[in-house]
Amino acid sequence: MMTRPAIGTVAAEARVSIKTVSRVINNSDRVTAATREHVMGVIRRLGYSPSPNARRLAGHRSLLVGLPFDNPYASYVTDVQSGSLASFRAANYQVVMHACDSQSPVLADELRLFVHSVRVDGVLLTPPLSDSAAVIEMLDRDEIPFVRIAPSGRNDPTRSVFAGDRESAAAMTRDLATLGHRRIAFVIGHERDAGTAQRYMGYCDGLRLSKLSLDARWVVEGDGSFEAGIASGRKLLRMRKADRPTAIFASTDLMAAGVLHAAHELGVAVPTALSVAGFGDEPLASQVWPRLTTIRQPLQGLAQQAAAMLMAQLRRDSVPAPAVPVQSSLVIRQSTAVVASRC
Amino acid sequence: MMTRPAIGTVAAEARVSIKTVSRVINNSDRVTAATREHVMGVIRRLGYSPSPNARRLAGHRSLLVGLPFDNPYASYVTDVQSGSLASFRAANYQVVMHACDSQSPVLADELRLFVHSVRVDGVLLTPPLSDSAAVIEMLDRDEIPFVRIAPSGRNDPTRSVFAGDRESAAAMTRDLATLGHRRIAFVIGHERDAGTAQRYMGYCDGLRLSKLSLDARWVVEGDGSFEAGIASGRKLLRMRKADRPTAIFASTDLMAAGVLHAAHELGVAVPTALSVAGFGDEPLASQVWPRLTTIRQPLQGLAQQAAAMLMAQLRRDSVPAPAVPVQSSLVIRQSTAVVASRC
DNA sequence: GAGGCGAATGAAAGCGCTTACAGTGCGGTT
DNA sequence: AACCGCACTGTAAGCGCTTTCATTCGCCTC
Numbered sequence: 001m002m003t004r005p006a007i008g009t010v011a012a013e014a015r016v017s018i019k020t021v022s023r024v025i026n027n028s029d030r031v032t033a034a035t036r037e038h039v040m041g042v043i044r045r046l047g048y049s050p051s052p053n054a055r056r057l058a059g060h061r062s063l064l065v066g067l068p069f070d071n072p073y074a075s076y077v078t079d080v081q082s083g084s085l086a087s088f089r090a091a092n093y094q095v096v097m098h099a100c101d102s103q104s105p106v107l108a109d110e111l112r113l114f115v116h117s118v119r120v121d122g123v124l125l126t127p128p129l130s131d132s133a134a135v136i137e138m139l140d141r142d143e144i145p146f147v148r149i150a151p152s153g154r155n156d157p158t159r160s161v162f163a164g165d166r167e168s169a170a171a172m173t174r175d176l177a178t179l180g181h182r183r184i185a186f187v188i189g190h191e192r193d194a195g196t197a198q199r200y201m202g203y204c205d206g207l208r209l210s211k212l213s214l215d216a217r218w219v220v221e222g223d224g225s226f227e228a229g230i231a232s233g234r235k236l237l238r239m240r241k242a243d244r245p246t247a248i249f250a251s252t253d254l255m256a257a258g259v260l261h262a263a264h265e266l267g268v269a270v271p272t273a274l275s276v277a278g279f280g281d282e283p284l285a286s287q288v289w290p291r292l293t294t295i296r297q298p299l300q301g302l303a304q305q306a307a308a309m310l311m312a313q314l315r316r317d318s319v320p321a322p323a324v325p326v327q328s329s330l331v332i333r334q335s336t337a338v339v340a341s342r343c
Numbered sequence: 344m345m346t347r348p349a350i351g352t353v354a355a356e357a358r359v360s361i362k363t364v365s366r367v368i369n370n371s372d373r374v375t376a377a378t379r380e381h382v383m384g385v386i387r388r389l390g391y392s393p394s395p396n397a398r399r400l401a402g403h404r405s406l407l408v409g410l411p412f413d414n415p416y417a418s419y420v421t422d423v424q425s426g427s428l429a430s431f432r433a434a435n436y437q438v439v440m441h442a443c444d445s446q447s448p449v450l451a452d453e454l455r456l457f458v459h460s461v462r463v464d465g466v467l468l469t470p471p472l473s474d475s476a477a478v479i480e481m482l483d484r485d486e487i488p489f490v491r492i493a494p495s496g497r498n499d500p501t502r503s504v505f506a507g508d509r510e511s512a513a514a515m516t517r518d519l520a521t522l523g524h525r526r527i528a529f530v531i532g533h534e535r536d537a538g539t540a541q542r543y544m545g546y547c548d549g550l551r552l553s554k555l556s557l558d559a560r561w562v563v564e565g566d567g568s569f570e571a572g573i574a575s576g577r578k579l580l581r582m583r584k585a586d587r588p589t590a591i592f593a594s595t596d597l598m599a600a601g602v603l604h605a606a607h608e609l610g611v612a613v614p615t616a617l618s619v620a621g622f623g624d625e626p627l628a629s630q631v632w633p634r635l636t637t638i639r640q641p642l643q644g645l646a647q648q649a650a651a652m653l654m655a656q657l658r659r660d661s662v663p664a665p666a667v668p669v670q671s672s673l674v675i676r677q678s679t680a681v682v683a684s685r686c
Numbered sequence: 687g688a689g690g691c692g693a694a695t696g697a698a699a700g701c702g703c704t705t706a707c708a709g710t711g712c713g714g715t716t
Numbered sequence: 717a718a719c720c721g722c723a724c725t726g727t728a729a730g731c732g733c734t735t736t737c738a739t740t741c742g743c744c745t746c
Contacts, residue, residue, distance in 0.1 A: 006732055017696040022734065030694065052462055053405060054732035056396040057701050064437070071421050078414055082442045094407070094461055096437045099425045118437055119395055226630050257630050264632040287569050287600050288631060289607040349702055360726045365704065373724065397702035400731050689745085696739070702731105709726070715719075 005046045014042040025050050052092065065310060066120040067095050068111055068129055070102040072225070072254070075282045076299065080126055080149065083303030091311045096120060100129075102192060108134040115144055122146060122310045124303075130160075131194035147310040149302050152194035157322035159313075161305045165195050165279075166202035168295045168328040169251070172277055173206025175330060176247045180339035181275060185218035185245035187232045187255050193224055196251040199279060203249060218245050222255050229258015230265075237266050237274070246274060246339050253278035253285045256292055260335065271337035281331055290334035298326040348389045357385040368393050395435065408653060409463040410438050411454055411472055413445040415568070415597075418625045419642065423469055423492065426646030434654045439463060443472070445535060451477040458487055465489060465653045467646075473503075474537035490653040492645050495537035500665035502656075504648045508538050508622075509545035511638045511671040512594070515620055516549025518673060519590045523682035524618060528561035528588035530575045530598050536567055539594040542622060546592060561588050565598050572601020573608075580609050580617070589617060589682050596621035596628045599635055603678065614680035624674050633677035641669045 007025075011018045016039060023031045024039040031039075042048075056062055065088065069077045081095065088095060098114050100107060107129075115123065123146040129135055130150035139146050146159065153160020176184050186203045189196030200219075207214055220235055222228030229250055236245055236259075250256035256278030260270060268274050270290055278285055281296035305323050312321070350368075354361045359382060366374050367382040374382075385391075399405055408431065412420040424438065431438060441457050443450060450472075458466065466489040472478055473493035482489050489502065496503025519527050529546045532539030543562075550557055563578055565571030572593055579588055579602075593599035599621030603613060611617050613633055621628055624639035648666050655664070 008732080018733080019696060019735085020694085023695090026734090032694070035694080049460065051400075051732055052460075053396070053399040053403075054701095055734075057394075057400045057703080058732075058734040060396075060701070060734085062396060071425070075418075077421075078442065081440060082414070085442065094439045097424060097440055099421065099428065117392065117395075254630070261630075261632050284627060284630060287597070287604075287627060289604050351702080361703085362705085362727080363725060366725085369704090375724070378724085394702055397731095398704075400733080401702075401704040403704085403731070687746100691744085692742095694739105694741080697737090699734105699736085701734085704729105704731085706729085707727085710724080712722090712724105714721090716717100 004051075005048045007048075007050065010039070010042055010046060010048050013046065014039050055092075061121045061314075062119045063093050064096050064118060064120045065093055066098055066115060066118065066123040067126070068098040068100050068114065068123070069126060070128065071099060073126065073128075075284070076126060076280075079299040080124070080303040080306075083300030084124065084307035087304060087307035087311055091314070093121075093311065095124075102128045102132065107132060108138040111135055112138050112142065115139075115142070120144070122314050124306055124310060125149065127151070127195050128190065128193040131192065145310065145313045147306045147313070149306050150194060151198045159309070161302050161309065161323040161326075163297050163302060163326050163328045165198040165328070166205065168330070169199040169202025169249075169279070170206035170209065171202075171330060172249060172279075172293075172295055173203050174210050175332075176249065176275060176277065176336065177206070177210035177212060179247075179275065179336065181245075181247040182212060182339075183215075183218060183243070183245040184212065184247045184249060185220065185236050187229065187248065187250040187259065188219065188221045189224040189251040189255065190222075196224065196279075199251040217243065222250070222252075222258075224252045224255060226254045226258045226261075229255030229260075230262050231258075233259035233262025234266070237262055237268055247277070247336070248274065249277045249279075251279050253280040253282045253292060253294055256294065256335075257284055257288045260288055260290075260292070271335050273340055275336040275339075277336055285331075286333065293333045293336040294331050295328050296331050297328045301326045347394075348391045350391075350393065353382070353385055353389060353391050356389065357382050398435075404464045404657075405462045406436050407439050407461060407463045408436055409441055409458060409461065409466045410469070411441040411443050411457065411466070412469060413471065414442060416469065416471075418627070419469060419623075422642040423467070423646040423649075426643030427467065427650035430647060430650035430654055434657070436464075436654065438467075445471045445475065450475060451481040454478055455481050455485065458482075458485070463487070465657050467649055467653060468492065470494070470538050471533065471536040474535065488653065488656045490649045490656070492649050493537065494541045502652070504645045504652065504666040504669075506640050506645060506669050506671045508541040508671070509548065511673070512542040512545025512592075512622070513549040513552065514545075514673060515592060515622075515636075515638055516546050517553050518675075519592065519618060519620065519679065520549070520553035520555060522590075522618065522679065524588075524590040525555060525682075526558075526561060526586070526588040526590070527555065528563065528579050528591045530572065530591065530593040530602065531562065531564045532567040532594040532598065533565075539567065542594040560586065565593070565595075565601075567595045567598060569597045569601045569604075572598030572603075573605045574601075576602035576605025577609070580605060580611055590620070590679070591617065592620045592622075594622050596623045596625045596635060596637055599637065599678075600627055600631045603631055603633075603635070614678050616683055618679040618682075620679055628674075629676065636676045636679040637674050638671050639674045640671045644669045 011021045125148040130148035148160045151165045153162050220232045222232045278292045278294040281294045285292040285294045354364045468491040473491035491503045494508045563575045565575045621635045621637040624637045628635040628637045
C-alpha cells in the first residue's frame with residue numbers, strides 16, 4: 001500500500017513552494033491562473049488530496065459542525081442533514097450529530113461538554129433546541145458560532161432562518177373555514193417549541209380573517225407527542241354534539257395522527273364527521289389513515305440556507321446576509337373535507 | 344479569552360516529561376499509580392483536555408467513524424446512533440453520518456469517496472447497506488475496518504452483529520397460527536434487504552411448525568416501502584372470499600402500515616376480519632390505527648455491540664470477540680386477534 | 687533611468703500531540 | 717563488586733498542513 005503524496009511532494013513536483021500549493025488548494029485568489037492550472041495538473045496527476053487532519057491542526061479548526069437533535073424529531077433531522085450537505089461539503093466540513101434530550105434541565109451544560117470535547121467550529125440548531133434560551137446563551141458566552149432554524153428567529157435575522165409558520169397556520173385555518181367549518185379546534189404543542197406558539201397565533205389570525213371568534217373551549221394544550229394528540233382528540237370529541245368541533249387543527253403531524261387515533265377509537269368518521277389537519281408534512285402524515293392534510297415546510301431549503309450562513313460566519317470574510325424567508329405550502333389530502341350538513 | 348493549556352504546560356507544571364502526560368491521558372499501563380495520580384491532579388487543576396486535532400495528526404487517525412444511511416431508514420439510524428454513543432465516546436470517536444441512496448448503481452464509489460475524503464477510521468454499516476456485496480468488497484479492498492449490523496452476517500461473526508430475524512418471524516407466524524389463522528400471507532421486502540429474506544424463511548419455518556403449507560398465492564413481493572405495502576394489501580384483499588388471507592404478515596412495519604391503509608380503503612375491519620403484523624417496532628408501528636403487532640428488534644443493543652467491536656478492531660490489540668446474538672421479541676398490539684368465526 | 691509600489695511567491699516557524707528510541711535507577715546475579 | 721535486566725521515564729523527531737513575514741518581480745511614475 002503506497003503512501004499518499006503530501007503537500008511537499010506536490011510542491012517539489014510542480015517546482016513551486018509549499019505555500020503556493022496551499023494557496024491553490026484553498027482557492028486563494030493571490031495566484032496567477034497559469035500557476036494554478038499548473039499546480040492543479042500536478043495535483044490531479046499525483047492524486048493528491050490534502051490531509052484534513054493536518055489542516056485541522058495547523059488551521060486551528062476542526063472542520064466539524066455539530067448538529068444536536070432530539071430523537072422525536074428524527075425525520076426533521078434527516079431532512080436538515082441532506083439539505084445542508086452541499087454547503088458543508090463545499091467547505092470541507094463534516095457534520096457530527098449529537099442526540100440529546102431537549103427536556104433535560106442540564107441540556108445547556110451537556111451540549112457545552114459536547115461542543116468543547118469535539119471542538120466543533122460551529123453548531124446548527126434545530127427546533128426545539130433552537131428556541132432554548134439557555135443553549136443560545138451558552139453558545140454566545142463561549143463564542144461558538146451558530147445558526148438556528150427557528151420560527152422565533154425574526155429578531156436575529158443574521159443567525160436564524162425560518163419559514164412563515166404563522167402565515168401558513170392562518171392559511172390552513174382559513175381553508176378550513178372556507179370548507180364551512182365554524183367550530184375549528186386547535187391543539188397547541190410544547191411550550192418549549194416556539195414554532196407551535198407561532199402556529200397558534202396564525203390560527204387566531206385565521207379565525208379573525210374568517211370572522212370567527214376565538215373560543216377557549218376549542219384550544220387544548222398538548223406537548224407535540226402522539227400520545228398528547230390522542231388525549232387532546234378524546235377531550236375534544238367527547239364534548240356534547242352541539243359544542244364538538246367539526247375540525248381539529250393540530251400544530252404537529254404527530255399530534256394530528258394522535259387525534260386521528262382518538263377519532264377511530266370513538267367511531268368518529270374522518271373526514272365526513274371530522275376534519276383533521278396537521279403541520280410539517282412528515283412521512284407519517286401520508287402513512288396514517290386517512291392521509292393527513294398538512295403544511296409542508298421547505299425544510300431542505302431552510303437547512304441549505306442555514307448551512308450557507310454558518311459557513312459564511314466561519315469564513316468571517318463575508319458579511320452575513322440575512323435569510324430570505326421561504327414559504328410553506330398547504331398539502332390537501334384526505335383528512336379534511338367540507339363540513340357535514342347541519343342537523 | 345485565555346488560551347487552553349497544552350500538554351507541555353501540564354508536563355512542566357507536573358515536573359514530568361510530555362511523554363508521561365501522554366501516557367496518562369492514553370491510559371497506558373506503563374506509569375506508576377503515584378505518577379498517574381499526580382499528573383491527573385495537575386490536569387484537573389489546569390482544566391486541560393487534549394486537542395483532538397493534534398491527536399488526529401500525530402496519531403495518523405481521524406477519530407471519526409462513518410455511519411452511512413439511507414433516508415427511509417431514518418428511525419433505524421437514530422437508534423443506532425444512540426446505541427453506539429457510549430462506546431464511541433469512550434474511545435474519543437465521533438460519528439459522521441452520510442446520507443446515501445442504497446439503490447444507486449454507483450453506491451460503492453460514492454461511499455468510497457466519502458470514506459477517503461473524510462478519512463474515517465472505520466465504518467458502521469446498517470441495513471440495507473450492510474448487505475451490499477459491492478460496498479463490503481470496496482471496504483475490504485481499501486482496508487477500511489468496518490462492522491455490519493446485518494441479518495446475513497452469521498458467516499462473518501467477528502465483523503457482524505445480528506438479531507435472529509428468522510427465528511422471530513417464525514415465532515410471529517406460529518403466533519398467528521395459534522390464533523386460528525390458516526391463510527397467513529407474507530409480504531416480502533426488497534431483495535437488497537437481506538433481513539426480509541431471513542424473515543421470509545422464518546415465515547416458512549413457522550408455517551411448517553404449525554403444520555400449514557406454503558402457498559405461493561399468499562406470498563407477495565414488495566420493496567419495503569409504504570406504497571408497496573398498499574399495493575400488496577390490495578392484491579391480497581381483493582381475492583375472493585374463500586382464498587383471501589385472514590392474516591397478513593409484512594416484513595417491515597412500513598409495509599404493514601400500507602396493508603392497514605389498503606384494508607381501511609377496502610372496508611376490511613382490522614383486527615376482526617383481518618390480522619396484520621409488521622416487523623421492527625418502529626415508532627410508526629404504534630402511531631397507526633390500530634396499533635401494529637410487530638417484532639421489536641434490540642437495535643440499541645446491537646448497535647452497542649457493533650460499536651464496541653469496531654472500536655476493538657481499531658485498537659487492534661484485542662482479539663475480536665464474535666457477537667453474542669441478541670434476541671428480538673414479539674410485541675402484541677391491536678392489529679392481530681383470533682380469527683373470525685368461519686362462515 | 688532611478689525609485690517605488692503592488693502582486694505573486696517563498697522560507698521557516700509552528701500547531702499540540704504520538705512514537706521510536708534512549709536513558710535512568712533499582713534489585714538480583716555471578 | 718561489577719554486571720544485567722526490567723520497569724519507568726525522558727528526548728527529539730516528526731505528522732502535513734497554515735501562517736507570518738520577507739522577498740522577488742514586473743511595471744508604472746516622474
